[in-house]
Amino acid sequence: MQYMVQSRAPQLAQMRKGALEYCVLALLRDGERYGFELVRELSNAELVTSEGTIYPLLSRLRADGAVETSWRESTQGPPRRYYKLTAEGKASLDFFAVEWQRFCQAVNGILAVGAGQ
Amino acid sequence: MSEALFGSELDAMVTRYLEELNDALRRLPSSKRDHLISEIREHIVEMRAERPVRDRSDMEALLNRVGLPEDIAAVALEDVEDTGELADEAGPPIVAPAESRFLGGRVSKRTFMIGTAAAAIVLFGLFVGVAVGSHRGQAVFGIVRSGSSVRPVLIQPAPPAAIREAVPNVIGENPAEAAATLSAAGLTFSVDNASSTTTPIGVVVSQNPPAGSFVPSRRQVTIVVSTGPQSTTS
Numbered sequence: 001m002q003y004m005v006q007s008r009a010p011q012l013a014q015m016r017k018g019a020l021e022y023c024v025l026a027l028l029r030d031g032e033r034y035g036f037e038l039v040r041e042l043s044n045a046e047l048v049t050s051e052g053t054i055y056p057l058l059s060r061l062r063a064d065g066a067v068e069t070s071w072r073e074s075t076q077g078p079p080r081r082y083y084k085l086t087a088e089g090k091a092s093l094d095f096f097a098v099e100w101q102r103f104c105q106a107v108n109g110i111l112a113v114g115a116g117q
Numbered sequence: 118m119s120e121a122l123f124g125s126e127l128d129a130m131v132t133r134y135l136e137e138l139n140d141a142l143r144r145l146p147s148s149k150r151d152h153l154i155s156e157i158r159e160h161i162v163e164m165r166a167e168r169p170v171r172d173r174s175d176m177e178a179l180l181n182r183v184g185l186p187e188d189i190a191a192v193a194l195e196d197v198e199d200t201g202e203l204a205d206e207a208g209p210p211i212v213a214p215a216e217s218r219f220l221g222g223r224v225s226k227r228t229f230m231i232g233t234a235a236a237a238i239v240l241f242g243l244f245v246g247v248a249v250g251s252h253r254g255q256a257v258f259g260i261v262r263s264g265s266s267v268r269p270v271l272i273q274p275a276p277p278a279a280i281r282e283a284v285p286n287v288i289g290e291n292p293a294e295a296a297a298t299l300s301a302a303g304l305t306f307s308v309d310n311a312s313s314t315t316t317p318i319g320v321v322v323s324q325n326p327p328a329g330s331f332v333p334s335r336r337q338v339t340i341v342v343s344t345g346p347q348s349t350t351s
Contacts, residue, residue, distance in 0.1 A: 009331075017192075035156060036163040043182075050184025052138075055156045056193035059149065077166055078159065 020047055021057060022100070025066060025085060025093040034072070034080040058083060066092055130176045131161055134186070141190035141337070153193055157183065187337050286328035287321050287340055295321050295340050306338045316343040 020042070027033060027041055039054045048054055061067045066089030071079045085093070135154055142150045161183060170176050183189075282303045287295035292308060299306045316322045323341045326332055 036160055039160065050188045051160065051182055052157050052184040052189040053192045055153055055160070056189065058156075059153065059193075077162065081156070081159070 016047070017057075019100070020054075021061065022093055022096045023047055024054070024057065024061060025089050025096075028067065028083055028085040028089070029093065032070075032082040032084045034082050036080070038083065061089070065089070127170055127173070127176050130173070130180065131158075134161075134180050134183075138186040138189060141186040142193060145190075145193055149193070153189075157189070187333075187335075191333050191336075282332055282334055282336070284324075284326050284328055284330045284332055284336075284338060287324055287338075288328070290321050291319055292321065292340065292342055295324075299338055299340075303334045304332070304338050305335050306340055309339055309341045310344045311341045312346060313343040314346045318343055318345040 023042060023045075024038060027038055033041075035055065035058060038058070039048070039051045042048045042054060043051050058067070062069060062083075065086055067083045068086055069081050069083055072082050074080045135158060138157060139150065139154055142153065145153070161179070164179055164182070170179055284304065285298050285302050287298050290298065296306065311322060313322050320343050321340045322343045325339045326336075332338075
């Protein structure tokens with residue numbers, strides 16, 4: 001049984017990873033944030049355990065044109081790299097938000113049927 | 118211990134962590150690799166500013182929270198593999214390590230990625246070996262002579278990094294056998310030394326992750342090789 005649970009873990013990890021990308025975009029909807037702030041929010045929400053894994057994701061989002069970055073001076077410590085949602089990123093997020101709702105409803109519906117029988 | 122000395126010890130832990138990360142990211146184009154490492158370095162600076170790191174165990178907890186270098190590398194390489202833009206350069210030449218360096222116990226914390234060295238010591242005791250590994254996402258093999266470099270030969274596409282492998286047991290094997298076992302299982306490894314009163318010199322005492330764990334392909338397994346009963350820590 002333990003093996004079965006473990007063998008499913010990569011699929012869950014893939015789902016989590018797919019959703020995580022949009023959680024990053026959602027955190028940027030109300031304004032720019034710097035990397036550490038983003039990671040800390042996701043970490044506090046228990047969406048990530050290895051905080052460092054967010055940075056490759058941010059790089060990818062930047063390469064895809066969903067976010068853009070700029071350097072800002074910090075009142076304490078070194079300058080910080082701020083991330084900002086682009087129009088493209090915003091469109092992608094809006095699309096996901098609708099699809100995600102539909103997906104959740106559909107899955108919940110099926111899970112409820114299964115549990116009722 | 119003075120505070121300055123203590124601080125430098127903690128800084129050294131960060132430096133070592135970033136070196137391990139750099140090593141794990143070897144297949145990433147260097148501009149992306151440098152960018153990622155500087156971001157992780159900044160992240161660690163922010164973490165330390167947020168909550169002071171007082172001792173080694175604080176720093177271990179912090180680095181643990183940042184994540185295993187292999188885990189960060191797995192995400193970074195997966196993204197890059199999707200777009201097919203791995204490092205153009207062939208990377209460091211594949212050099213077969215002389216087996217005496219394993220036997221003599223002088224290889225400490227030395228990491229060999231599959232595809233750069235791993236199974237070159239399969240034919241233990243001979244000067245000729247077969248290197249099997251992964252080069253730019255493809256499985257390769259080559260005949261190597263100890264200390265020489267080899268041009269990889271393509272055989273078949275390597276499986277994606279996300280596939281999970283079962284870690285085989287290598288405790289009780291010599292480093293060459295362990296290298297062959299681990300590379301056959303699609304894993305990489307690093308070698309550490311430790312004294313042991315119960316295990317003969319040159320035999321694997323312990324491994325991490327343990328046998329039977331499921332880990333991503335190319336995950337690094339640390340094998341600890343006995344240096345015999347003499348203690349270096351007393």
